[in-house]
Amino acid sequence: MRFPPLLPLVGLAGALALAHSPSSRGYALIGGALNLDHRDARMFENFTDPEALANQTPDPNFPGALGARLAIWKAAVEWGSMLHGSGGGDPTQPNDLGSGGANFDYAWQGLSTGVGGTDDKVNSEIGGGAGGVLAYCETPISDGWRIRYYSTWVWEGGPGANHTGIDLQGVACHELGHALGLAHTSVPGATMTPTITGNGSDQRSIEADDAAGTQAVYGLKSLAKPRISGYSVLAGVLTVQGSGFSPTNNEIWFTRALPQAFGTPVKVSGLVSTLGGTLLSAAIPAAAGPGDVLVRNNGSAHSNLSNAYPFDPNGTVPPPPAPPQIAALTPGTLQTFSGGLLTATGSGFALAKQVQVGTQFLAPGAFTILSDTQISFVPPGPTALGSLDVRVWNANEPGNAASFAWVGNTPPQLAPSAFAISGQPFTWFAGAGAGHWAVLVASATPQTVLLDGWSVLAFPTVIGVKPMSALGLGQFTINVPPGSAGITVYAQIGTFDPLPGVFAGTSSAVSTTVLF
Known part of the structure; x- marks a missing residue:
């Protein structure tokens, strides 16, 4: 359910009660999930506002759809496991439609012949209004859902965000989040907040909390999940390119060409893959039309259905973006004691979703996209000396690998704890060469x-x-003698490399004043 911005207090309290969100996270779950037999989503074309239907400009990423249908389809693909084709179609999030990162994708099935029942997975308008409520999703979802949009509001279906109506794509994105299993969140700015921001266009793009909720229901996108990366059509035969297709018993799902009372995709079953599970071919059924294609391999888990890929039997669709490419990674080395910031220079970073360092993925917000050609981050602390590969991922895949190396500390380094208090433990932290011996000395003078x-x-x-x-790390801890308040101590380490048996250097002197 979605409320407008100036919600009465009683309505707001009810919305937060629905969210029932624990303090350790924002997202909350309704309970249940949509299995592979309930991934279809449709629309009944009964929206009455001219603004909802005014967008009559075809979008090659959404073949065959115009007006309200186009807006709701865009809302559905935003929850997808990866970019929908090129990811284009929404100027508020250029080339970034498809941000769920979970084992979940809606299978768009175009138009319905009616509003359907509560389990028929249809979006439609409903007459009248209900106070401040914009739209609602009928649950439980385990065997389907239905979304209704109140006609008392002026629904705007165009791609632009600067309008005075209620943004159909943004509100639909929120309601489709309920349909896949999410309740309201307590994280400001997320799509699943109980109130819209402004006209609702900000809700078009799901945020990290929304994606985390989807992944909690369906699992983080599996590396084994089938993937469609492109297709070709020749003499009525579709050849799908990708990966993760089973040797036998694959299905290709198509969007139906004509409105139907039911939402089951047009399916071609029993398909054998070739070239190591990277190609599938099938004659295009007469009932199939422009829309999406998906591949279900030989399984029934959430991870056995591919991404939704735009399909036009009579034309072409924009290809997916190239993966991010790192041309240079600087600096090439980091010392284990001080660490530091790494900057990658290359291409495709505007669509970066993850940065992988070795086998670890940085948390959301732990990297900074400076431009499409630069991205910076602080890598996780080292576990061993030596080189590590770095890859930048977009919503689809990782790019090439570039490496940096963790090295020992030359010259040696020393850092004191923040505070020294009489009668309490105090620690100096040291960095030197791996396996070197360090001697910590102190003096009352900086001379x-x-x-x-x-x-x-x-x-x-x-x-x-x-x-x-x-x-190359270590620490020295002492107990500060009682009665030392006001005394300043200067400390330094000297290091010795036992293998050649030579003195390896000294750190700079650091000072500490005992506070009290």
């Missing part, structure tokens, strides 16, 4: 002298000696 070319504290007192770890 230094040169010793064999190295600057060392004058009048030092040895605090401790210990080997550094395989990462």
